[in-house]
Amino acid sequence: MEWLDLSRVVVATAVLVIASVSDWRTRSASDLNWLFLGCVGLGLIIYQLAYANAPYGYYLFIIPLAVVFFDIFWDRKGIFEEGINIVPLLFYVAAFISIAYLFYNFWREELFWQLLVVLIMFFVFMFLYQVDIIKGGADAKALIALSLVFPTYPILGSFPLIPVQYQIMTLVFPFSLLILFNGAILSLVVPIGLLFYNGAKRDFKFPAMLLGYRSGVQEAKKRFVWPMQKIEEGQLKFAYFPKEGDDHKVMLETLEKAGVMRVWVTPKIPFLIFITAGLIMSAIIGNLVLLFAV
Numbered sequence: 047m048e049w050l051d052l053s054r055v056v057v058a059t060a061v062l063v064i065a066s067v068s069d070w071r072t073r074s075a076s077d078l079n080w081l082f083l084g085c086v087g088l089g090l091i092i093y094q095l096a097y098a099n100a101p102y103g104y105y106l107f108i109i110p111l112a113v114v115f116f117d118i119f120w121d122r123k124g125i126f127e128e129g130i131n132i133v134p135l136l137f138y139v140a141a142f143i144s145i146a147y148l149f150y151n152f153w154r155e156e157l158f159w160q161l162l163v164v165l166i167m168f169f170v171f172m173f174l175y176q177v178d179i180i181k182g183g184a185d186a187k188a189l190i191a192l193s194l195v196f197p198t199y200p201i202l203g204s205f206p207l208i209p210v211q212y213q214i215m216t217l218v219f220p221f222s223l224l225i226l227f228n229g230a231i232l233s234l235v236v237p238i239g240l241l242f243y244n245g246a247k248r249d250f251k252f253p254a255m256l257l258g259y260r261s262g263v264q265e266a267k268k269r270f271v272w273p274m275q276k277i278e279e280g281q282l283k284f285a286y287f288p289k290e291g292d293d294h295k296v297m298l299e300t301l302e303k304a305g306v307m308r309v310w311v312t313p314k315i316p317f318l319i320f321i322t323a324g325l326i327m328s329a330i331i332g333n334l335v336l337l338f339a340v
Contacts (some may be wrong), residue, residue: 050090050202055329057086058195060186062322069184069316073270077119080187082113084115087194091093091161094197103151107161110141114168115194118187156213160197163220167193170223180226184264185317192325199332206332215336224333232332236315251310256311257286263302271311273297277304284310 061083065075088108095104117134124296145165152158168190175186199210199221237256244255258274266273276285277300299324301309 048201052202054090054195055200058192060081061327062325066316066322069318073314075184075318080191081119083191084194087191088112091197100157103134106144106148109144110165113137113141114165118190159217163217164193164197167220167222182317185321188318188321189222189226192225196221200329202329205330208332208336219333219335221284221328224328225321225324228327229320232323235321254310258310260308261311262308263298264307266311267298270314272314274310275310277301282306
């Protein structure tokens with residue numbers, strides 16, 4: 047069903063472009079983007095199951111997928127916080143029972159593992175966000191929604207250029223993970239660009255010149271940047287990576303009061319832009335890892 051894969055790529059790209067534009071302008075992207083994308087993914091999975099005449103039991107997969115996905119956007123108390131919160135508890139019990147039933151009946155079938163990997167990727171991306179490998183909540187939500195949209199690698203005629211010759215790779219290296227992988231590769235254009243920019247301005251300072259550029263403090267206040275320097279123990283020191291909870295406006299004001307006129311800053315470039323580019327690269331070029339598969 048090439049048209050179905052094309053629909054997945056077109057819809058996902060359109061939503062990501064809209065979200066990326068918003069993120070570039072305001073450094074925020076609405077959760078409605080990911081809720082819409084997730085609903086599209088769930089709908090397409092249901093359609094694909096019907097088209098393939100899959101056993102009715104497979105439709106139970108919608109329960110755990112929907113429960114975990116929508117719970118990400120549900121601002122609620124923990125299941126055992128201040129007593130037992132019965133509604134989310136029942137949802138997760140239903141999800142667990144569904145997975146147990148599916149595993150018992152279909153664990154030998156490839157379709158079962160394809161859909162289970164979608165659920166597994168939810169938790170993989172949540173973990174990567176918790177350990178700060180994925181920096182933004184919008185980035186993690188986008189990748190989780192993309193896991194629903196792409197349970198398998200899309201095939202668009204002669205694309206991707208690197209064909210998936212071993213089906214096991216779609217389970218070991220799912221398409222949503224490939225999007226993150228390719229997005230990370232494409233994001234390397236930023237330090238390379240900064241290297242040439244700072245070199246042209248003769249601002250040679252490693253590793254700062256790979257991570258940012260020098261800017262006037264007043265100018266930095268008007269831009270989406272993080273200061274890479276701060277006043278500590280009365281001295282100007284480098285802090286190359288921003289910490290969660292740092293108030294960067296306060297940091298810039300502190301620098302200004304200390305008489306610092308120019309400071310190294312790193313630009314807040316939304317990773318959603320690279321996720322969008324990573325999706326396009328993944329659909330057209332494919333998985334570079336497969337070039338080395340024997």
